[in-house]
Amino acid sequence: MKMSVPPSDHEQALAFDIQSIDQEFLDDPFPTYKLLREHDPVHLNPDGTYFLTRYEDVVKAFRDPAMSSDKRVDFKPKFGNGPLYLHHTTSLVFNDDPYHARVRKLMSEAFTPRKMDELDPVIEGIVERLLDRLKELKEFDVVHDYGLALPTEIIADMLGVPEQYRSKMHHYSTLILGALDPIVSPEKLKAGHEAVIEFGELLEELIAKRRETPHGAEMGEVLVSLIFGEVDGRKLSPVELVQNCIFLLNAGHETTASLVSNGIGTLLEFPDQLQRLRENPDLIKTAVEEFLRFQSPLQIGNRKATADVVFGPEDNRKTIPAGSFIHTCVGAANRDPEIFEDPETVNIGRKPNPQIAFGMGRHICMGNTLGRIEGHTAIGKFVKRFPNLRPNGKKRFHGRARFRGLALLPVTVS
Numbered sequence: 001m002k003m004s005v006p007p008s009d010h011e012q013a014l015a016f017d018i019q020s021i022d023q024e025f026l027d028d029p030f031p032t033y034k035l036l037r038e039h040d041p042v043h044l045n046p047d048g049t050y051f052l053t054r055y056e057d058v059v060k061a062f063r064d065p066a067m068s069s070d071k072r073v074d075f076k077p078k079f080g081n082g083p084l085y086l087h088h089t090t091s092l093v094f095n096d097d098p099y100h101a102r103v104r105k106l107m108s109e110a111f112t113p114r115k116m117d118e119l120d121p122v123i124e125g126i127v128e129r130l131l132d133r134l135k136e137l138k139e140f141d142v143v144h145d146y147g148l149a150l151p152t153e154i155i156a157d158m159l160g161v162p163e164q165y166r167s168k169m170h171h172y173s174t175l176i177l178g179a180l181d182p183i184v185s186p187e188k189l190k191a192g193h194e195a196v197i198e199f200g201e202l203l204e205e206l207i208a209k210r211r212e213t214p215h216g217a218e219m220g221e222v223l224v225s226l227i228f229g230e231v232d233g234r235k236l237s238p239v240e241l242v243q244n245c246i247f248l249l250n251a252g253h254e255t256t257a258s259l260v261s262n263g264i265g266t267l268l269e270f271p272d273q274l275q276r277l278r279e280n281p282d283l284i285k286t287a288v289e290e291f292l293r294f295q296s297p298l299q300i301g302n303r304k305a306t307a308d309v310v311f312g313p314e315d316n317r318k319t320i321p322a323g324s325f326i327h328t329c330v331g332a333a334n335r336d337p338e339i340f341e342d343p344e345t346v347n348i349g350r351k352p353n354p355q356i357a358f359g360m361g362r363h364i365c366m367g368n369t370l371g372r373i374e375g376h377t378a379i380g381k382f383v384k385r386f387p388n389l390r391p392n393g394k395k396r397f398h399g400r401a402r403f404r405g406l407a408l409l410p411v412t413v414s
């Protein structure tokens with residue numbers, strides 16, 4: 001009788017295909033990242049794209065000037081000429097300079113240290129209100145009742161989105177960012193195209209109002225600088241304006257919501273670390289860095305090589321040829337044992353912690369200070385307010401590959 005031999009780790013790593021990832025990978029991608037990092041760190045997928053998992057390589061891909069973020073060619077087969085194509089190829093994150101630099105400069109006015117200081121008390125106020133409500137509820141879902149609520153309020157305030165539209169933002173964001181996943185069903189693509197149209201119409205309305213009353217902006221200052229600001233004598237076109245606002249709304253709430261929910265979920269999974277944080281609330285800053293490292297809200301980024309670039313460890317160098325599409329696996333880089341001691345363990349006091357959850361280089365996250373402030377306040381105050389925090393059912397991740405966030409985290413606090 002012929003016995004079938006199970007594939008070795010090396011063979012499994014070589015067989016990885018980004019286009020056929022399964023539920024097991026979506027639930028827990030970290031064992032696969034480890035296999036790839038150890039056995040095939042510059043992995044060539046059957047579709048000709050590359051998957052990088054070492055810290056050094058992912059950092060290089062983010063920093064190397066030969067790496068492009070322009071997705072006009074790569075998004076065509078998936079999105080055709082539809083609204084998702086227009087959206088993703090107009091947002092600053094998927095563009096190179098000079099367009100990227102022009103939009104980034106206009107946006108940066110909303111993220112100065114002074115603006116961040118002004119937001120501090122606003123964030124505290126929202127968090128305290130949310131916590132009062134949760135205390136009354138006693139049993140709730142951390143994701144929907146808490147994690148999503150704070151960043152949605154903040155970014156909607158920054159863009160001046162009225163109350164009645166805010167509940168729709170998460171739905172739009174899930175569809176628009178979800179369309180970036182390696183595998184997307186035709187139904188989801190259709191819904192994604194529709195979300196861009198609906199969201200765009202809503203923003204056009206807001207922009208028209210703001211044009212009429214630029215001085216009544218209050219918190220919606222970022223909208224004002226995007227509408228009226230100029231770089232080298234040029235304003236954003238109406239399409240550039242709308243699509244970058246959509247991007248900002250999505251980028252500003254989805255990832256931060258994941259940081260807050262993933263952080264609280266991680267503390268519940270590692271009760272010794274929860275206890276440690278309760279006893280040392282000053283650890284909140286290093287704790288948030290650790291949550292960003294351990295469950296990075298953006299797991300897989302991407303770049304395109306415009307020249308041949310060499311990656312891989314010294315004894316296994318590989319040249320990625322010009323024109324190749326590269327998946328930069330931040331989630332794997334953030335657990336690379338070459339950089340992080342005991343990377344699969346959570347240590348809320350970890351120092352140094354050079355995690356790269358916000359990316360690196362020209363496209364480094366514009367909201368990294370804001371995301372951190374939200375994380376410190378939301379997680380720190382939550383832990384302090386609820387000394388009897390306990391899980392109240394099974395947690396569940398939302399099951400997308402590029403972004404990692406909980407979809408459900410039921411708890412009781414009484």
Ligand code: HEM
Pocket residue numbers: 069092093094100104107155248251252253255256259296297298301302357358359360362363364365366367368370371372
């Ligand atoms: C924990 C929260 C967050 C995480 C983990 C995160 C992660 C990232 C990452 C990895 C990138 C770089 C993508 C690339 O290089 O391809 C990025 C870009 C960006 N993020 Fe964030 N983000 C967070 C919060 C925010 C917030 C709160 C805002 C705004 C309110 C924001 C706005 C942006 C913008 C505008 C960019 C594009 C920058 C550019 O292309 O130059 N992000 N983010």
